[in-house]
Each structure stands twice: as structure tokens, then as C-alpha cells.
Amino acid sequence: LGAGAPRGEARELAALALGVVAMGVHATFGQLLRLPMTHVMTGNVTSLVLELLERGRSVAAAERLALVIAFALGAVAAGLSASALGLVALVVPGALVLALGAAAPAPPRAAGAAS
Numbered sequence: 077l078g079a080g081a082p083r084g085e086a087r088e089l090a091a092l093a094l095g096v097v098a099m100g101v102h103a104t105f106g107q108l109l110r111l112p113m114t115h116v117m118t119g120n121v122t123s124l125v126l127e128l129l130e131r132g133r134s135v136a137a138a139e140r141l142a143l144v145i146a147f148a149l150g151a152v153a154a155g156l157s158a159s160a161l162g163l164v165a166l167v168v169p170g171a172l173v174l175a176l177g178a179a180a181p182a183p184p185r186a187a188g189a190a191s
Contacts, residue, residue: 120144 103122105111124144127137157165 117144117147120147 099118100122103118104126106119107122107126120140120143124137124140127134127140131137154165154169157168
């Protein structure tokens with residue numbers, strides 16, 4: 077939000093920053109009150125920070141850090157692929173989802189369910 081930023085851009089960035097703060101507050105209270113997560117990565121990052129602040133280095137914090145790093149690497153890879161390949165970049169993840177879905181075992185049937 078430097079002095080040289082156009083007025084509309086500054087408003088957009090301020091709105092974005094407020095949204096990020098709101099997500100952080102939402103995630104923090106959800107974690108502190110032990111509510112079910114209604115968000116994913118915001119919750120993972122918030123949990124990581126809380127675990128590091130409360131317990132320092134712990135197994136849970138290390139596992140959460142690995143999850144956040146893996147997500148960040150995936151996001152970077154997706155961004156680079158989309159930039160270089162456009163929509164073609166969706167072919168590999170789409171094929172992986174289809175293959176995993178086909179290989180997954182069928183869920184167990186509920187007792188008394190119709191065949």
C-alpha cells in the first residue's frame with residue numbers, strides 16, 4: 077500500500093488483508109474452542125503456530141509443519157504448471173484422481189441396504 081499505489085488497488089489490497097485477518101481470527105477461535113474445522117489450510121497453519129507457541133517442538137508440530145510445507149510445494153508446482161501449460165496442467169492431477177478413485181476399495185454396505 078505504498079504512496080504510489082493506485083487508489084483502487086490500495087482498496088483491494090486492504091480488503092484482502094482484512095479477509096486474511098478474519099480467516100486467521102476464525103481459525104484461532106475454532107482451534108481454541110475445539111470446534112470442528114470449517115476451513116482447511118488456514119486451520120492447519122493456525123494449528124501449527126499454536127502448537128509451536130504452546131509446546132515448542134513436538135511431534136504434532138513437526139507433522140503439521142510437514143503438511144504445510146507439502147501444501148506450499150504443491151501450490152508452487154501447480155502455479156508453475158498452470159503458468160507454463162495452461163489448462164493442460166490439469167491433465168496429470170485429473171488422471172491421478174481418476175486412478176486413485178478407481179483403485180479405492182468400495183465402502184462397506186450398511187446392514188440391510190438394498191442390493
